[in-house]
Amino acid sequence: MMSYETRLLTSSEEDIEYAAGLIRQGELVGMPTETVYGLAADAENPVAVKKIFEAKGRPQDNPLIVHLADISQIEEYVRDVPDIAYKLAENFCPGPLTMVLPKRDRIPDITSAGLDTVGIRIPGHKTARVLIKASGKAIAAPSANLSGSPSPTAAEHVMKDMEGRIPAVIDGGSCPVGVESTVISFEDGRIRLLRPGFVSAEELSEFAEVITDRHITEAASEGEQVRSPGMKYKHYSPKANVTIIEGSEKEYLKYVNSRGGEGVFAMPFDSTAADCKIPGISYGDTSEEQAARLFAVLREFDEIGARQVYAQCPSSDGVGLAVYNRLLRAAGFEIIKVQKE
Numbered sequence: 001m002m003s004y005e006t007r008l009l010t011s012s013e014e015d016i017e018y019a020a021g022l023i024r025q026g027e028l029v030g031m032p033t034e035t036v037y038g039l040a041a042d043a044e045n046p047v048a049v050k051k052i053f054e055a056k057g058r059p060q061d062n063p064l065i066v067h068l069a070d071i072s073q074i075e076e077y078v079r080d081v082p083d084i085a086y087k088l089a090e091n092f093c094p095g096p097l098t099m100v101l102p103k104r105d106r107i108p109d110i111t112s113a114g115l116d117t118v119g120i121r122i123p124g125h126k127t128a129r130v131l132i133k134a135s136g137k138a139i140a141a142p143s144a145n146l147s148g149s150p151s152p153t154a155a156e157h158v159m160k161d162m163e164g165r166i167p168a169v170i171d172g173g174s175c176p177v178g179v180e181s182t183v184i185s186f187e188d189g190r191i192r193l194l195r196p197g198f199v200s201a202e203e204l205s206e207f208a209e210v211i212t213d214r215h216i217t218e219a220a221s222e223g224e225q226v227r228s229p230g231m232k233y234k235h236y237s238p239k240a241n242v243t244i245i246e247g248s249e250k251e252y253l254k255y256v257n258s259r260g261g262e263g264v265f266a267m268p269f270d271s272t273a274a275d276c277k278i279p280g281i282s283y284g285d286t287s288e289e290q291a292a293r294l295f296a297v298l299r300e301f302d303e304i305g306a307r308q309v310y311a312q313c314p315s316s317d318g319v320g321l322a323v324y325n326r327l328l329r330a331a332g333f334e335i336i337k338v339q340k341e
C-alpha cells in the first residue's frame with residue numbers, strides 16, 4: 001500500500017475542488033456525511049475502489065454504498081426501480097437512507113462485492129453533495145474506519161485510523177446522526193430492513209409493510225446465509241470487552257456498582273450516571289443523542305485503556321433500534337438480562 005502525508009482539508013470551495021481532483025485521479029478522500037465519515041472513491045473505477053478495501057482492511061465480500069448528488073441520477077446506476085422507491089426518495093432523500101436495487105453494468109463487481117444489486121444513497125450533508133457534484137462521479141464510500149473498529153463521527157477519528165493511508169480528509173465537524181444509514185431492499189411491494197438507522201422502521205411503515213430482518217438483532221451462525229453481507233461481521237468494536245446489561249435502571253446500577261475494578265467502566269445513560277459508583281462515560285438519554293454519541297464514546301474507552309465496559313441497554317424503538325444493533329455488535333452479542341428481585 002502507498003504511504004501518504006494525509007492533508008486535513010476544510011469545506012471551503014477551494015479545498016473541495018482539490019478533494020474532487022483526488023477522486024477524479026482515483027485517490028481516496030475522507031468525506032463528512034450526516035451519518036458517519038465515509039472513505040470516498042470513484043465508484044466506477046475498480047483501481048480506486050480496490051484502494052478502499054486495502055486502506056480499511058475490509059473483506060472483499062462486503063459491498064460498498066454508492067453515493068449520488070441528486071435523486072435524478074438514480075436510474076443512471078440502477079434499474080427496475082419500484083414506485084415505492086421513488087416515494088421513499090421523495091420523502092427521505094437527500095438523507096440517511098440507502099436503497100438496495102439491481103445495479104447497471106457500469107457499477108463494477110468490486111464495488112458491489114460481486115452482487116447484482118447495489119446500495120444507493122444521496123447524503124443529506126451539504127459538503128458531501130458538493131464534493132460528489134464537483135468530482136462529477138458517483139462515489140463509493142464505506143465508513144472511513146479500519147475494518148472492525150467503531151465508525152468515525154469526527155475528522156480526528158478518520159485521522160486516527162487513516163493517517164498515512166489516504167491523501168486527504170475533509171473536516172466537516174462531527175456527524176449529527178452518528179450511526180450509518182438505514183439500509184433497505186424491496187420485496188414484492190414490501191420493504192425489508194437490512195440495517196437500522198436514523199430513518200426508522202416505524203417511519204418506513206407509513207409507506208409499505210416493513211419486514212425487519214432477523215439478523216438485525218440476532219447473530220448469524222457460522223456459514224449461515226444472510227441477506228446483507230455486513231450482518232456477518234462483528235463491527236464497531238473497541239478493544240475493551242463490551243457487555244450489555246438489560247434491565248431497569250435500578251437493576252443496572254445494582255449490577256455495575258458491585259463490579260468495580262481496574263479497567264472496568266460503566267456506560268450508562270446521562271440520567272443514570274450520577275448514581276454510578278464506578279467510573280464511566282455516559283452516552284445520552286434519548287435515542288437520537290445516543291446515536292450521535294455512541295461511536296465517539298466507544299473510541300474514548302479505547303483512549304482510556306478500558307478492559308471491560310458495562311453498557312446500559314438502549315431502547316430498541318425508533319432510532320433506538322440502530323443504537324441497539326450497533327451496540328450488540330460492539331458487544332459481540334453479549335447481553336446479560338438482570339433479573340428482578
Ligand code: AMP
Binds near residue numbers: 143
Ligand atoms: P458500510 O459501507 O460500512 O456502511 O457498509 C455497507 C453495508 O450496507 C454492507 O455491509 C451491507 O451490509 C449493506 N449493503 C450494501 N450494499 C448491499 C447490497 N447490494 N445488498 C445488501 N446489502 C448491502
Ligand code: MG
Binds near residue numbers: 142151
Ligand atoms: Mg462500516
